[in-house]
Amino acid sequence: MSVLDDIISGVRLDLAERAARVPLSDVRRAAADAAPARPVMPAFRSDALSVVAEVKRKSPSKGDLAEIPDPAALAAAYAAGGATAISVLTEERRFRGSLADLDAVRAAVDVPVLRKDFMVDEYQFHEARAHGADLVLLIVAALGDAQLSDFLALTAELGMTALVETHTAEEVDRAVAVGAELIGVNNRNLKTLDVDLATFGGLSERIGPGAVRVAESGIFTAADVATVAAQGADAILVGEALVRHGDPTAAIAGFIAAAERARA
Numbered sequence: 001m002s003v004l005d006d007i008i009s010g011v012r013l014d015l016a017e018r019a020a021r022v023p024l025s026d027v028r029r030a031a032a033d034a035a036p037a038r039p040v041m042p043a044f045r046s047d048a049l050s051v052v053a054e055v056k057r058k059s060p061s062k063g064d065l066a067e068i069p070d071p072a073a074l075a076a077a078y079a080a081g082g083a084t085a086i087s088v089l090t091e092e093r094r095f096r097g098s099l100a101d102l103d104a105v106r107a108a109v110d111v112p113v114l115r116k117d118f119m120v121d122e123y124q125f126h127e128a129r130a131h132g133a134d135l136v137l138l139i140v141a142a143l144g145d146a147q148l149s150d151f152l153a154l155t156a157e158l159g160m161t162a163l164v165e166t167h168t169a170e171e172v173d174r175a176v177a178v179g180a181e182l183i184g185v186n187n188r189n190l191k192t193l194d195v196d197l198a199t200f201g202g203l204s205e206r207i208g209p210g211a212v213r214v215a216e217s218g219i220f221t222a223a224d225v226a227t228v229a230a231q232g233a234d235a236i237l238v239g240e241a242l243v244r245h246g247d248p249t250a251a252i253a254g255f256i257a258a259a260e261r262a263r264a
């Protein structure tokens with residue numbers, strides 16, 4: 001069983017528990033009653049590098065990263081640095097995230113918020129929307145073709161935007177074929193947890209200029225940002241480097257400036 005399979009079995013158990021407590025019909029109603037999702041594509045399509053800054057306490061690859069006693073304060077610091085969106089891990093077992101973190105961040109900032117989880121059931125999409133998410137993550141490696149297009153359609157129906165995550169050429173082709181507008185290349189292989197920053201560069205051209213290209217994982221320095229920006233990244237998704245940084249506001253501003261220099 002790969003790490004990804006293992007994580008997803010835990011996600012399904014937790015999901016079954018929530019669904020037993022709060023029926024889908026209630027979650028649907030809460031989603032319908034929530035303030036509408038913010039549009040995100042115009043900001044991602046702007047000229048400047050977009051930074052998706054992540055609230056992440058722990059990961060299966062690195063263990064504990066940061067305590068983050070106040071996710072709202074961290075999110076506010078990210079927004080102050082110019083983050084285009086804030087990603088909040090809600091998976092509990094491996095990442096020590098929660099829907100409470102999502103609520104706290106949602107209440108604290110006006111920028112779009114991504115619910116970062118392993119989306120495998122319709123329930124989670126309504127739940128994401130009910131908790132104020134503007135974006136959700138769709139991991140191509142975890143979904144069949146029919147599921148991928150159904151979930152993309154459901155995301156759009158709920159007014160949200162999907163970040164469609166890939167790691168291989170085949171996954172990029174599947175993301176493009178299904179019409180994804182926001183495509184991430186994860187430099188980390190979720191089946192082995194190995195990170196190779198060159199993964200993005202190897203797949204960027206395959207995505208082509210039609211979709212917004214997001215370089216995800218393993219980005220730590222201005223030099224890393226310059227590398228992926230020069231390879232066509234419109235956006236970066238950064239977790240560890242920011243949660244461990246003493247001044248995440250300055251770090252994000254520095255990343256944006258580094259991309260600007262790399263493209264000039």
Ligand SMILES: O=P(O)(O)OC[C@@H](O)[C@@H](O)c1c[nH]c2ccccc12
Nearest residue numbers: 186216217218219237238239240241
């Ligand atoms: O902490 P990093 O190396 O900057 O990575 C952030 C983000 O890309 C990573 O958390 C991530 C990318 N795709 C995921 C899917 C599930 C969980 C986590 C992830």
